[in-house]
Amino acid sequence: MNLGVRIYPGRDHVDSLFHDYKVLINPSTTDVICTTTPEALAMGKIVICANHPSNEFFKQFPNCHTYNTNNEFVKLTLAALAEDPVPLTDDHRHALSLEAATERFVEAADLNEATQEKALASPPPFMPISSDDWSRSVEEASAYLHNTVSGIEAARCLWCNS
Structure with missing residues (x-):
């Protein structure tokens, strides 16, 4: 098989070379931390991507076709x-911003609700705790500590570098 494939060096997405392009095809179903799709949508491009859970967030945008x-795939392309791409609304532009991404991250990482829901009941006074209860308490405390400490960059670095 002799394919004429050229690989060009990386370029900044604001490069004028990309101004004439209006469609991004992203068939990936494994790259769930990808920034290519939101960058293309934020630049007003049309995106063709797989109907997959990793692309669920992008379905709200009129320029995203799954x-x-x-x-x-062929018909959509x-x-x-x-x-022509649909112009972004202010709400869509905000949803693609770093500010909105940070808000979604903070909301998803909220430990206060999870810890309040799973608060351990105190054993009755003067009653010994069973080994099953003790094991469950230790496991829950360990999970809580891990989730709390892994969200603190300095603690995470100390833990990983030890």
Whole structure:
């Protein structure tokens, strides 16, 4: 097989070379920390991506088209090449901002609710704790400590470098 493939050096996404492109095809279903898709949407491009849980967030944007089959992929790609991207609303622009991403992260990482829901009941006074209760308490305390400390960068660095 002789394929004429060229690999170009990396370029900044604001490079004028990319201004004429209006479609990004991202078929990945494994790269769930990818920034390519939100960057393309934020730049007003049309995105074609797989209908997959890792792409769920992007479905809210009118320029994101998801496919399930090879035929859908071809149809969506041809349609995207023939249409103009929909301008972003202020809400969509905000949803793609670092500020909104940070807000979603803080909300998802909120430990206060989880710790309040799983608060351990104190054993009755003067009653010995059973070994099962003790094991469960130690496991829950260990999980709480791990979740709390792993969110503190200095503690994480100390733990990982020891």
